[in-house]
Amino acid sequence: GEDVEQSLFLSVREGDSSVINCTYTDSSSTYLYWYKQEPGAGLQLLTYIFSNMDMKQDQRLTVLLNKKDKHLSLRIADTQTGDSAIYFCAESILDNAGNMLTFGGGTRLMVKP
Amino acid sequence: DSGVTQTPKHLITATGQRVTLRCSPRSGDLSVYWYQQSLDQGLQFLIHYYNGEERAKGNILERFSAQQFPDLHSELNLSSLELGDSALYFCASSPGGATQETQYFGPGTRLLVL
Numbered sequence: 001g002e003d004v005e006q007s008l009f010l011s012v013r014e015g016d017s018s019v020i021n022c023t024y025t026d027s028s029s030t031y032l033y034w035y036k037q038e039p040g041a042g043l044q045l046l047t048y049i050f051s052n053m054d055m056k057q058d059q060r061l062t063v064l065l066n067k068k069d070k071h072l073s074l075r076i077a078d079t080q081t082g083d084s085a086i087y088f089c090a091e092s093i094l095d096n097a098g099n100m101l102t103f104g105g106g107t108r109l110m111v112k113p
Numbered sequence: 114d115s116g117v118t119q120t121p122k123h124l125i126t127a128t129g130q131r132v133t134l135r136c137s138p139r140s141g142d143l144s145v146y147w148y149q150q151s152l153d154q155g156l157q158f159l160i161h162y163y164n165g166e167e168r169a170k171g172n173i174l175e176r177f178s179a180q181q182f183p184d185l186h187s188e189l190n191l192s193s194l195e196l197g198d199s200a201l202y203f204c205a206s207s208p209g210g211a212t213q214e215t216q217y218f219g220p221g222t223r224l225l226v227l
Contacts, residue, residue, distance in 0.1 A: 033215070042115070042203060043218040088156065099207070100146065100169055101216060103156035 004091055006104035013112050018076040020107045022089035025070060031092040032065065033101065034074045038085045046074070046087075076109075084111045116140065117206050117219035125225045131192040134222045138185055138206030144168070145187040146207075146216055147179055151200035162187055163209070194226045 003025045012018045024032065033048040049056045049063045049072070056063045062075040072089055086106040093100055116139035126132055138145050147159040149172075158171035162181035173179075176194075181187040191198060201223050205216035 031215070035218070042220040043205075044115075045215060045217060048215060090156075099144070099214065099216075100158040100161055100171055101148075101205075102158065103148075105155045 004089060004102050004104040006087075006089060006107045008105070009108050009110070011110045011112065012079050014079060014081055016079055018074075018079045018083070018109055018111075020074045020076075020087050020089075020109065022072040022074075022104050023070055024072065024089070024091045024102075024104075026091055026093055026102070028093070032063075032072050033090045033092070034061075034063065035088045035090060035103075036085045037088065037106070043088065079109075079111050081111045081113055084109055115217040115219065117204060117217055119202075119204050119219040119222050121222060122220065123223045123225075125227065126194060127227055128194055128196060130194050130226075131190065132194065132224065134189040134191070134202050134204075134224075136187045136189070136204030136206075136219060138187070138204075139217055142206035142208050142217075143185065144207045144209060144214070144216075145181055145185070146205040147173075147187070147189050148203040148205065148218075149200045150203060150221070151197075154200075156203075159189070191224070196226050199224055199226045 006022045034046040035043040060077045064073045088106045090101040090103045118137045120135045143164045146161045150156045159173040161169040179189045201221045203221045205218045207214040
């Protein structure tokens with residue numbers, strides 16, 4: 001079955017880079033996503049990567065995908081206190097009928113001033 | 114703001130009761146998805162509707178049901194509520210549904226069952 005795993009917690013200092021890691025199991029995934037959830041808020045789509053890409057950069061965000069190892073990472077450059085949130089990776093599973101996301105457990109990022 | 118709206122924002126009810134959560138997708142989106150976020154189970158896919166028809170089912174209990182109406186809004190009905198149903202329920206939408214499209218999430222409905 002599908003399973004997406006993330007480490008629970010990451011703490012960094014303001015201005016440092018943060019790297020949040022994720023492993024997934026379904027090799028048929030076509031898209032992999034990163035969502036951000038701030039306290040008491042919904043899920044905000046940060047970025048996504050298509051499975052035939054190795055890297056995608058979007059301003060301070062860099063996504064790296066290692067398909068062989070089924071490993072996905074999100075790097076946040078120059079991390080700010082406003083980046084403190086829970087980050088979820090998700091894989092898109094397309095079965096015969098529909099489209100659903102399978103999420104990791106989330107990584108809580110704490111940014112210290 | 115994703116463009117997906119959900120009502121109510123908060124809901125407090127008692128065990129055994131029935132509630133209805135409502136979702137309006139982004140303008141033009143035909144697909145609606147429901148997810149449950151709880152402390153013990155994390156974020157789990159419940160169900161996917163596309164243009165009024167059920168497309169995929171995930172870990173949705175038999176006590177739960179959903180539908181999508183002709184105007185494309187969707188409702189998630191939760192009945193015979195139990196304490197363990199307390200969770201944040203998210204709705205998401207996407208333009209189509211037959212392909213792996215990006216899903217945009219609403220702010221969620223926080224349900225507390227006492």
